[in-house]
Amino acid sequence: MVAAILKEKFSHLFPQKQLFFTGSGTSALFLYLKATSISGKQILCPSNICYSVVFAIMESGNVPLFCDVDPYSGNITLTDLQQVIDQHHDIGAAVLPYMYANAIEDLPLIVQHCKEKGIRVVEDLAAALGTEYREYQPGTLGDAAIYSFGRNKHIDLGNGGLLGINTMGEFSIEILRPFHERASLVQQRFERAYKKVLYSTSHLERLESLQDLARNSASSYIGGFLPDTDYVKLLEKRLHEAMSEKKRRCELVSYIDANIIFASRLIQPYAFADGSNIWRYNLLVSDKGFKDKLINKLLEAKMPVSIWYPPINKLFSKEFPPKVIEFSRKIVNLDFSKMDRTAIATFIALVNRQVRATH
Numbered sequence: 216m217v218a219a220i221l222k223e224k225f226s227h228l229f230p231q232k233q234l235f236f237t238g239s240g241t242s243a244l245f246l247y248l249k250a251t252s253i254s255g256k257q258i259l260c261p262s263n264i265c266y267s268v269v270f271a272i273m274e275s276g277n278v279p280l281f282c283d284v285d286p287y288s289g290n291i292t293l294t295d296l297q298q299v300i301d302q303h304h305d306i307g308a309a310v311l312p313y314m315y316a317n318a319i320e321d322l323p324l325i326v327q328h329c330k331e332k333g334i335r336v337v338e339d340l341a342a343a344l345g346t347e348y349r350e351y352q353p354g355t356l357g358d359a360a361i362y363s364f365g366r367n368k369h370i371d372l373g374n375g376g377l378l379g380i381n382t383m384g385e386f387s388i389e390i391l392r393p394f395h396e397r398a399s400l401v402q403q404r405f406e407r408a409y410k411k412v413l414y415s416t417s418h419l420e421r422l423e424s425l426q427d428l429a430r431n432s433a434s435s436y437i438g439g440f441l442p443d444t445d446y447v448k449l450l451e452k453r454l455h456e457a458m459s460e461k462k463r464r465c466e467l468v469s470y471i472d473a474n475i476i477f478a479s480r481l482i483q484p485y486a487f488a489d490g491s492n493i494w495r496y497n498l499l500v501s502d503k504g505f506k507d508k509l510i511n512k513l514l515e516a517k518m519p520v521s522i523w524y525p526p527i528n529k530l531f532s533k534e535f536p537p538k539v540i541e542f543s544r545k546i547v548n549l550d551f552s553k554m555d556r557t558a559i560a561t562f563i564a565l566v567n568r569q570v571r572a573t574h
């Protein structure tokens with residue numbers, strides 16, 4: 216039912232040929248890998264991908280294969296992708312997140328390269344709903360796309376996701392059914408605990424390990440979530456508002472960028488491509504001492520800042536691709552979605568005070 220509504224009323228946001236509502240963005244990827252019988256393969260993804268994507272890859276019987284990223288945008292590039300593909304011969308799919316809703320500049324070439332190598336492409340739009348570029352429409356080039364309505368996303372309903380399919384081929388809906396029917400008790404228990412303990416404090420770094428624990432302990436909820444009428448109504452309402460909210464976010468980012476004192480040695484703006492439905496306001500902070508002090512000051516003032524997304528592959532290997540480290544050392548982001556102008560002004564003042572004190 217949800218998928219039918221999305222298809223009928225919001226095809227500009229979800230332009231794929233077929234849509235399936237899922238329990239989460241994670242489940243959407245899991246279901247895609249299952250439904251296309253990708254198993255026992257390597258799944259290429261950038262090292263700074265959301266850990267729950269890795270969880271879906273492993274749960275589906277595949278292994279993650281990590282790739283470096285551009286040190287300024289945090290997004291995967293054609294060169295980085297080619298390097299990994301050249302060294303491996305058993306890659307089933309590539310999962311490509313739009314970092315903070317920023318454009319994957321090389322996407323058309325990346326998709327073409329993957330096609331030539333028989334690798335499927337899943338565009339990960341979990342943090343990029345409503346993003347549109349002049350050059351191409353996100354979500355239409357890959358074989359599939361995933362979206363999330365989970366915590367802290369553009370549309371935060373606590374849970375829910377979407378799988379959009381562009382190339383049908385051997386994709387079978389039938390294979391999805393047993394997974395969809397598994398709306399398990401564990402899911403419900405997880406939701407209850409999660410909402411109680413974590414929801415309102417989800418930005419604080421010190422709680423991130425707790426979030427990991429909660430999410431990982433929910434392994435058996437993958438696939439199931441049956442939305443009720445209120446959920447569907449709320450989703451529709453928020454999707455109708457999505458484009459005005461996008462405009463508001465863009466204006467806020469321009470305002471912050473215009474008022475922060477950027478000092479090239481210390482702190483630089485993060486450049487979003489036109490058309491991005493900006494997920495978080497980002498700063499690139501070069502000096503580690505300055506960054507630590509800045510984050511402490513911002514957290515003391517209860518600003519929702521984080522260093523999301525950290526490289527994930529430390530769980531799998533001691534070696535990191537070099538550029539992902541460079542990028543993740545610099546990034547500071549602000550979840551400005553619920554901040555009013557006063558809170559934004561406080562953020563700007565705190566950053567500028569720190570810059571002045573250091574300069």
Ligand SMILES: Cc1ncc(COP(=O)(O)O)c(C=O)c1O
Pocket residue numbers: 238239240241242264265267268312313339341342362363364365366375376
């Ligand atoms: C880039 C990215 N991909 C996928 C996901 C997974 O979405 P969900 O939380 O709905 O499982 C998330 C969010 O957690 C994400 O940030």
